[in-house]
Amino acid sequence: MEQTVEAAFTTFVAERSHALIRVAYTLTGDQRAAEDLVQGALAKAYSHWSRIHGDAEPYVRRIIYNDKVSGWRRQARQRELPMADVPEVAESRDHDHDTALRLVLRQALLSLPPRQRAVLVLRYLEDRSVEETAEVLGCRPGTVASQASRALGKLRELVPELGSADEAAEVLR
Known part of the structure; x- marks a missing residue:
C-alpha cells in the first residue's frame, strides 16, 4: 500500500x-x-x-x-440467547440512580431485535436523520420510522422511568 x-x-x-x-x-x-x-x-x-x-x-x-x-x-x-432479568432500579436520583438506569437501559437494548437496536443507535446515539439511518441500513425511511417506534415502545415497557429517546441517548453517553 x-x-x-x-x-x-x-x-x-x-x-x-x-x-x-x-x-x-x-x-x-x-x-x-x-x-x-x-x-x-x-x-x-x-x-x-x-x-x-x-x-x-x-x-x-x-x-x-x-x-x-x-x-x-x-x-x-x-442457538437461543439467554437473557438476564432486568435489575431493580435504586430509589435515589443521584449517581447511583444514573448507574442503575444505565444498566437497566443496557439490558433493555440488548433484548431488542438487531435491526431495532441498530436503528436506535443510529437515530439517537449518533443523532442521524431518518434518511441517513435508512441509507446506512439499506432500507426505506418508513422502515426506520416503524422500527424506531416499535423499539421505543418496547424500551418504555422495559424501562418505565425512561422519559424519552433523547434521555436514553444521554444516559448511554
Whole structure:
C-alpha cells in the first residue's frame, strides 16, 4: 500500500477509533466484543482504503453495523440467547440512580431485535436523520420510522422511568 494511503489510514484510526468503539459497544454490550468488531471493520476498510473517497467514517460504521447484524443472524440460527432479568432500579436520583438506569437501559437494548437496536443507535446515539439511518441500513425511511417506534415502545415497557429517546441517548453517553 502506498505511503500516503497508509498514513491516512493510520491517522483515521488514531482519531476515530474511540468513537467507533463507543458505537460498537452500544451494539454489543461488551468491551472486548466491541473492540473485536471495530478491529474487523478496520481490517476490511484497510483493504479498500485507496478507493474510499471523502469521509471514511460512515463507510467503516456501515461495516460495523452490517457485521454485527450478520453476527446476530448467525447466533439466532445457532442457538437461543439467554437473557438476564432486568435489575431493580435504586430509589435515589443521584449517581447511583444514573448507574442503575444505565444498566437497566443496557439490558433493555440488548433484548431488542438487531435491526431495532441498530436503528436506535443510529437515530439517537449518533443523532442521524431518518434518511441517513435508512441509507446506512439499506432500507426505506418508513422502515426506520416503524422500527424506531416499535423499539421505543418496547424500551418504555422495559424501562418505565425512561422519559424519552433523547434521555436514553444521554444516559448511554
